[in-house]
Amino acid sequence: MKALYFAWVRERVGLAEEELAPPASVATIAELIDWLRNRGENYAAAFGDDRTVRAALDRRHAKPHERIAGAREIAFFPPMTGG
């Protein structure tokens, strides 16, 4: 699946987007975030210890417990500050 990173999540990861191929045991957004945190310091810094970072699956807001199966695009970003 394609992952997109925005704002300071993008800066800390060091990438705007990449292809992810998590193992089959990674079923939910929360599990994907845990898996990413273990990929390197940059991911650990981006996702931190709490749940500040938000996610969207196929361009819709999604909660940590939601399953990622079937999604083509996942995005990670800080709380929004538009408007």
Next chain:
Amino acid sequence: MKALYFAWVRERVGLAEEELAPPASVATIAELIDWLRNRGENYAAAFGDDRTVRAALDRRHAKPHERIAGAREIAFFPPMTGG
């Protein structure tokens, strides 16, 4: 005191303004309206039987029980429909 009439109150009275000299026994706005009603059909038609007509004393909204002594200008008008 000077009396001003607006909108359909003005039309029914047949005057935009006039000088009023009520007797000393007329103390409140409600009493002034009763006194006006007895001056003619036009006033009776303007003020009707209920309290639809509003009043202002010296350009401030006023209730029927308020005293008219000291006021230089009294205005009568329907509920407002501006805005």
Next chain:
Amino acid sequence: MRILRLQKEPFELSAEIASLTAGRDVGALVTFTGLCRHEGRLLGLEIEHYPDMAAAEIARVVEEACGRWPLDGVLVIHRYGLIRPGEPIVLVATTSRHRGEAFAAAEFLMDYLKTRAPFWKREHTRAGLGEWVGAREEDAQAAEKWGS
């Protein structure tokens, strides 16, 4: 910055807003425009007013709004005389640091102006000057929701 005006002439939204915001560090701007509708039959609305009281009452309502919310700017323009369909009748604009205050103050100003400012609308149709517009019960209720 407070701009309060009664006038016969139409006005233009951008120009009025520019005078409220020019050179000021404005973050949030809310405007309300009330327009004359055609309703398939009107040639316009004729608005009668009580000039001195209208100016005083608008000033009192603006004073009240400024006491309730931290506003940077307030603008109220109300027209009188003949107003054609599509033309604006009233403009209220508020500026504030945060949007919640600007929204609340603009709605408060309109609710109060509707029930307190001495203006009366009359329909103008092909047959000439027609019915006086009746007061709406909803307007009295809208004003009551702000307490006294």
Next chain:
Amino acid sequence: MRILRLQKEPFELSAEIASLTAGRDVGALVTFTGLCRHEGRLLGLEIEHYPDMAAAEIARVVEEACGRWPLDGVLVIHRYGLIRPGEPIVLVATTSRHRGEAFAAAEFLMDYLKTRAPFWKREHTRAGLGEWVGAREEDAQAAEKWGS
């Protein structure tokens, strides 16, 4: 009439409102403009966004507003890229028969856009690109007041 736009360029209030109201029998118009403030130190704000999701999310929020209130027209314009102090960032406009609905819908749209539309502001100062603007707790609370 629904006008939803994401753009880099500034926009002009009157022209946008004209396209929302021209030829329509509009009685009440509410607008909200969010502007870039100088705050004594900013050269501007740089707004990053997630283009496809931003368009979809704005459309969803507008759909929700149109289901809650009988609106004649809705306009939402949100800018991205570098925005200079004094320039508008966002414009929301609603038209309706009665003002209460236009006010409620405009405030709802802003509260929802603030917490749901994927835009992120960053301060631009003399020192270059600076801090990301933090989300305000008040914005989350403002969105919650409308229920789900």
